[in-house]
Amino acid sequence: MKILVPDVPFDLDFPSRLPDGGASFGPGGTDTVVAYAMNEPVPQEHTDADVLVTWASPPKIVADAASRLTGVRWVQTLSAGPDVALQAGFGPDVVISSGQSLHDDTVAEHALALILATVRRIDVSLAAQREHRWAKEIALAQADPATDQEYTLDGARVTIWGFGSIALRLAPLLTALGAEVTGIASREGERAGYPVVGADRLEEQLARTDLLVSLLPALPSTHHILDARRLSLLPPSARFVNVGRGATVDEAALEEALRSGRIAGAALDVTETEPLPSGSPLWDVPNLIITPHVAGGRPRRAAAFLADQLTRWRAGGTPLNVVGR
Structure with a gap:
């Protein structure tokens, strides 16, 4: 052989x-x-x-x-x-x-890093650092009672879409920070103590999600599965993190959702075309963090x-x- x-x-x-x-x-x-x-x-x-x-x-x-x-x-x-x-x-x-x-440990770690970066607005701080500017707007926004739940995972309703072995590594880390974790998978049930809903309850789950994490693979059935309609189901304060595959997201719809403020922010380790072309509009989308497909290592x-x-x-x-x- x-x-x-x-x-x-x-x-x-x-x-x-x-x-x-x-x-x-x-x-x-x-x-x-x-x-x-x-x-x-x-x-x-x-x-x-x-x-x-x-x-x-x-x-x-x-x-x-x-x-x-x-x-x-x-x-x-x-x-x-x-x-x-x-x-x-x-x-x-x-x-x-x-x-x-x-890759379970490294993807879980990178996902957590992106989650914390977008929730704690690290991208805004880094942009201000490059301008030699103290980003007071972050502190002011955090002090607003209306944003009480938007800058922390404590009490956040986190949905992990694609609840496999990586999700089982990531979920306890989120739980330790006070998040309420629910999975979405092809079959509903309970996995390692976490509730998992099936595809028939996907839209209901998105409507109650503060943070959506995608671990979905690239398959014909998942192509652009996160489209404009499903993005519109997320609350305006919701954030999205993708460490699965870029082809699962309609990037034009995501760009529009971020530019219009329909969702609050996103972080992507994967894009539909990789490397992401220098002319891609995603580079300049507000409230978007991009890393170059390095979660798995x-x-x-x-x-x-x-x-x-x-x-x-x-x-x-x-x-x-x-x-x-």
Whole structure:
């Protein structure tokens, strides 16, 4: 079995973590691990690979692999979201699994940073700092009784849209700061003590949301799911944070909502086109914070994860995080 892994700047020495200590890998074994340049097409001599591991490769590179690696049986992406692999064109018999759990801590941390930055108006302070100006307007706004709930998470009604493993890491952090957390997912119920409403109650939930956090993946069913109509359901004092995927948001509608004051603010780590073009109007939208898709960082504990996944695969089992197609 030939396994292609990206030449990434982090530890992927997973063979030594396998039950046999990696004895089946290498010249004397039956399995071979080959590193490939993740920003370049897979070399022709390795198009006979059985397994492809991807991480941050451009979509066109993954699509090229899908067309040329005709014998590949399993694609393991180290990204939390498998959208690039799903859209690449691999055959329906190819198993695709995501890197869910590898980014839970860093995405939760970045989400919390963006949440606090927009709630505490750090963007306004930074803009004033560049102007060498003391931003008294923030203190004056906080002193207004009408804005009592707008500058704090204590008592805030936070809705997390896409209540998976990252949400389960983020929700307790918000709870510790006094927020009331509710999830939205495909199925309603209770997860780790948090109420989760289904899609049939989405609009009702948006109407009672002070802070909306999106962790949604990019799928045909989620394309521009946050549109002008749903944005209009949020209270005018509401804020929106997206650390999921940019394609889930109608950016023109979000721009209009922010410029018109229909919502109070937003923070985006992801945009529909990345990198965000220099001419995009989003750069100059008021009350909007933008970070360059850095919430996930590099996958953490990737070697141990891959070792476990390969152990399952070699034993004829099903890997974790297999994506429905």
